[in-house]
Amino acid sequence: MRLASWNTRGLGNKSRGNMVGALVYRFQIQFLATHETMVKRVSQPTLNSIWKHHMFEAVQCESNGRSGGLLSIWRTDYFTLIQSWVRKYWIATILRYIPNNTFVLIINVYAPQHENKKKIVWSQLTDIARNWSGPLFILGDFNSVCSPDERLRETIDHNCITSFNNFILDANLFDQHLTNDDFTWEGPLGKFSRIDRILVNLKGVQLWPHAILITANPESSDHKPIIWGNKLVSRGPKSFRFNNSWLSPFSD
Template identity: 60%
Template structure:
């Protein structure tokens, strides 16, 4: 199983679709979570640029104007006898709103008995070293870590990069995260998390799976 998450910062034209398609082809992705499509609905011709030669299914969450927008896409032919839960997350920026999301995700994690994967742009970090040239709020970090622990999830460390987002004035952070439970890790032992090239986004895509 090879899954990926990417805040593409827009997916409103075929050029962006080809950008994602090149990434998917290079890493042989089987499940893809996209954040910030920035369009109400991504059209089928654009989606077809992602997996041109394979049949796939995709579900979308509409953007709110130019903010947000989610896609979860999976190849149809993946053989498996396992029932797993994958949640594509695009967390808000406000701390009060984040707390509500953490409670909702914790409820899901604590009431699902099988393998779990929460992935994508959490807009949060697990420790101060994961923000560079940015404001650090320890209360936000503590709340996020408490959610991870109470949900019985494990933060997956990047094997090849320190940060996943790069902003103006040299700002950097690791806000794109993959959280797994022990059931997921046991199902695919020996897998690692790597970051790809950001291309035209300011976020690096994440790929979890075996080399």
């Protein structure tokens, strides 16, 4: 299985769709979660530019003016939608993963900045995780870090770190190790942080034990896309340094 998550900082025109489509093609993404679309609805031409040669389905959460907005989109030759829920800060989709006939729950998250609102989101996601028995993937921009060394030249909020780690623990999730990078976001004045991540439950880890997590070129966003899966070989120009030891003898 091949998942990607990217805060694109806008998805309001076809050129932005082509930017995302290049990533999708390069890494043969099967499910994509994007955040900060900054539009009420991503247009059909823009959606078409993401997967030019494959059938797809999508679920959206509209932005609040130029703030927020979520899009979950997937190839229908890999996933069949069973059910979805849309909330202000997340989209949950139950899908059947066709290659191994497994029902998976994938939650696309764009967490709020305010700590009290984050705690509400963490509580909602914990309840979902505890009541789902299959593979679970929660991916997105969490606007939180797990430790102080995941921020550089930024203010450290230890209460926020504790709250986020408690959520991961209470929801019985595993934070996927980033193999080729330390940070996923770059701000002004040399600020860096790792606020984009993928959290997986035990069932997901057991089904895909050889999956890795990498970053790719951020293009015109201040966030790097993150890609999770097996055999992550780029079909286009490499946007990161590839290590052959990442290759697995196992198929997706």
